[in-house]
Amino acid sequence: MTPPAAARLRYPLDAVPLDDGAVEVAPGVLWMRLPVPGSLTHINVWAIEDGDGWAIVDTGLSVPGADVRWEALLGGPLGGRRVTRVLVTHLHADHVGMAGWLTQRFDCSLWMTRIEYLTCRSNVADVGREAPRDGIRFYRRAGWDDATIVRYRERFGRFARMIGALPDSFCRLEEGARLRIGAHDWQIVIGRGHTPEHACLHCPALRVLISGDQVLPRISSNVSVHPIEPNADPLGEWLASIARLKTSIPADVLVLPAHNEPFRGLHDRLDRLEYGVLRGLERLRDRLRDGPKRAVDVFGTLFASRVDTDDPMRYTLATGEALAFLNFLVVRGQASGRCDAQGVMWYRLNEPAAHGDAGAHHIQKPSFPD
Numbered sequence: 001m002t003p004p005a006a007a008r009l010r011y012p013l014d015a016v017p018l019d020d021g022a023v024e025v026a027p028g029v030l031w032m033r034l035p036v037p038g039s040l041t042h043i044n045v046w047a048i049e050d051g052d053g054w055a056i057v058d059t060g061l062s063v064p065g066a067d068v069r070w071e072a073l074l075g076g077p078l079g080g081r082r083v084t085r086v087l088v089t090h091l092h093a094d095h096v097g098m099a100g101w102l103t104q105r106f107d108c109s110l111w112m113t114r115i116e117y118l119t120c121r122s123n124v125a126d127v128g129r130e131a132p133r134d135g136i137r138f139y140r141r142a143g144w145d146d147a148t149i150v151r152y153r154e155r156f157g158r159f160a161r162m163i164g165a166l167p168d169s170f171c172r173l174e175e176g177a178r179l180r181i182g183a184h185d186w187q188i189v190i191g192r193g194h195t196p197e198h199a200c201l202h203c204p205a206l207r208v209l210i211s212g213d214q215v216l217p218r219i220s221s222n223v224s225v226h227p228i229e230p231n232a233d234p235l236g237e238w239l240a241s242i243a244r245l246k247t248s249i250p251a252d253v254l255v256l257p258a259h260n261e262p263f264r265g266l267h268d269r270l271d272r273l274e275y276g277v278l279r280g281l282e283r284l285r286d287r288l289r290d291g292p293k294r295a296v297d298v299f300g301t302l303f304a305s306r307v308d309t310d311d312p313m314r315y316t317l318a319t320g321e322a323l324a325f326l327n328f329l330v331v332r333g334q335a336s337g338r339c340d341a342q343g344v345m346w347y348r349l350n351e352p353a354a355h356g357d358a359g360a361h362h363i364q365k366p367s368f369p370d
Contacts, residue, residue, distance in 0.1 A: 004268070004271040004272055004275050008265050008268050009217055009263045009264070009265040009268060009269060010263060010264045010265055011217075011261050011262070011263050012254070012262070012263075012264060013025065013031075013262055016033070016261065017031055017032050017033045019033075019069075019072075020069070020072040020073060020076050020077075021076065021077055022047070022073070022076075022077035022078070025208070025254065025256060025262055026203075026206045026207075026208050026254065027206065028048060028049035028182055028183065028184075029046060029047070029048050029049070029206065029208060029256075030046065030047040030048075030054075030077060030078070031044060031046060031256065031262065032044070032045050032046070032047065032073055032077065033045070034059075034060035034061070034066070034069060035060075035069075036060070036061060036094050038313075040094075040259050042259065043058065043060055043061075043094045043095070043258055043259060044058070044256065044257065044258055044259065045057065045058045045059060045060060046058065046210055046256060047077075047078060048181045048182060048186075049181075049182045049183075050084040050085070050181050050182045051084065051182060052081060052082065052084075053081045053082040053083055053084040053106075054078055054081060054082075054083055054084065055084050055085050055086075055087060055181045055182075056083055056085075056086050056087065056102060057087045057088075057089065057201065057210055058087075058089055058094075058095045058096075058212070058258065059086065059088065059095065059096060059097055059098035059099045059101075059102055060094060060097055060098050061093055061094050061097040061098070061162045062093070062097035062098050062100075062101065062163055063097070063162055066097070066098055066101075067098075067101060070098060070101070070102070082106050082108075083102055083105070083106040083108055084106075084108055085108050085109050085110075085111055085171075086099050086102045086103050086108060086109070086110050086111065087111040087112075087173070087199070087201070088110065088111070088112045088116070088199075089198055089199050089200065089201075089210070089212030089213070089214075089258070090113075090116050090194070090195040090197075090198040090199065090212055090213065091112075091116040091117075091119050091120035091123065091195055092195065092213070093159050093160065093162040093163045094162075094258075095212065095213075095258065096112075096163055096166070097162050097163050097164060098164060099164070099166065100163075100164040100165045100166045100167060101164050103167050104167070109167075109169075109170070109171050110166065110167050110169075110170045110171065111171045111172075111173050111179075112170050112171075112172075112173060112199070113172065113173045113174060113190065113197040113198075113199050114172050114174070114197070115196045115197035116195060116196065116197050116198070116199070117166070117170045117172075119195075119196060120163065120166065121166060122228075123159075123160045123163070124160045124163050124165075124166065126156065126157040126160055127157040127160050127161055128157065129156070129157060130153070130156070131152060131153040131156035132227070134227055134228075135152070135156070135227040136149055136152070136153070137343060138227035138230055139152055139227070139319065140342075140343050140344065141230075141295075141339065141343055141344060141345045142295035142296060142319050142322070142323060142344075143294030143295055143296035143297065143344055143345075144296065144319070147309070148309050148312075148315070151309070151312050152312075152316075155312060173188045173199045174188060174190070175188060175189065175190040176188065179201075184203050184205045184206060185203070185204070185205070186201045186202065186203045187201070187202045187203075187204070188200070188201065188202075189201075189202050189209075189244075189245065189248055189249065190241075191212075191214035191215075191241040191244075191245065192234070192237035192238065192240070192241050193221075193223045193234045193235065193236075193237040193238025193239075193241055194213050194214060194221040194222065194223055194234075194238065195213075198212055198213065198214050199212070200212060200214050200215075200245075202248075202249055202253070206254075207250070207252065207253050207254060208253060208256060209249055209253045209254070209255050209256065209266065210256045211255050211256060211258070212257070212258050213257075213258050213259070214241065214245070215245065215255060215257060215266065215269060215270065215273070216257045216258065216259055216260060217255070217257060217260045217261065217263045217269060218259075218260045219259070219260070220276055222317050222320070222321055223235050223238045223321055223324045224317060224319075224320025224321050224323070224324055225320050225323035225324050225327055226320060230323075231327065231331075232324075232327065233324075233327055233328060233331045234324050234327075235277065235324040235325060235327070235328040236328055236331065238277065238324075239274060239277060242270050242273055242274050243274075245266070245270055246267055246270050249266060250266075251265075251266055251267040251268075252264065252266075253266055255269075280301075280302050280325060281325060281328065281329070283301050284298060284301055284302065284325050284326070284329065285329070285334070285349060287301040288329075288335060288347060288348060288349035289349055291348070292338075292346035292347060292348045293346065293347055293348075294344055294345065294346060294347070295322040295323050295326060295345070295347075296319065296322070298322050298325070298326070299318050299322060302318075302321065302322055302325060303318060326347050329347075329349075330347070333350060334349065334350055335347050335348060335349050335350055336348060336350055
């Protein structure tokens with residue numbers, strides 16, 4: 001496979017926002033940053049001038065001190081003006097965490113896609129629950145040992161604890177919808193794979209795309225299978241979204257990502273993301289030719305850095321992504337899986353069919369032992 005030309009990404013802004021500051025990235029569009037733990041260090045949040053106030057896009061984690069950071073932004077670069085509405089690209093805690101606080105503080109509406117809102121409500125409801133039987137079975141199927149399962153049970157619902165209480169109603173964002181925010185129209189473009197119904201916001205007049213986690217310049221977003229839908233094909237949805245973004249968004253937009261810096265070179269970056277997935281699938285097929293493998297056996301094939309149980313979050317993300325690659329092959333009839341007596345799924349590469357439609361999709365349902 002020939003790699004695409006080295007991505008010619010350009011980072012046109014010289015400054016990044018200070019802790020309680022903002023940088024104007026386009027007329028009436030402000031870039032702000034909030035801290036997150038771990039290697040990401042920050043999330044970018046955006047304020048779009050909206051009449052006498054601001055529409056906020058993404059909100060940061062609901063953690064101690066988050067309200068103080070927001071009050072500093074509201075009274076500082078946002079000039080004490082009200083928040084007119086809160087738009088959230090997707091359900092992850094660093095994006096939706098403070099949405100409830102902001103909507104309550106300003107008595108304004110929350111805007112999300114339907115699946116993201118309802119899934120987020122479901123995740124928040126898991127806080128305080130015991131880890132479900134289906135979740136334990138899911139990770140045992142992937143090859144987790146008993147000690148790692150114990151950690152999963154102890155940590156269950158932890159991420160949702162960084163999401164504040166959501167409002168009980170929302171305004172729906174959907175593919176192709178146009179929102180008038182201030183002086184400009186913004187079009188909603190839906191991406192899938194990282195989450196089920198991720199909203200990106202494109203303003204043709206400003207030539208700006210708020211991409212959330214759907215397109216990041218320096219890292220590839222996690223694409224995972226989760227216990228709630230073990231047969232899902234998020235990697236197929238991710239590749240389809242890459243193709244759709246290339247046809248629907250011009251190459252010369254300024255991309256405003258959730259992490260790292262604003263950049264130009266959208267189509268080059270999409271090409272590189274697609275290539276990374278296709279190369280990973282090639283390596284996975286080669287690995288499966290050696291014999292049946294569990295999801296945990298293919299980490300070294302798919303990921304450049306070591307993955308081990310000492311980092312439970314990374315181990316969970318790696319498991320979900322390995323399953324996304326394996327499910328991609330299973331759904332397309334290129335691999336199949338069989339559960340052993342301990343409930344562990346072993347995947348093998350299928351021999352190419354001698355007859356029939358090689359492109360047909362076949363779903364191998366997992367056979368869980370009782």
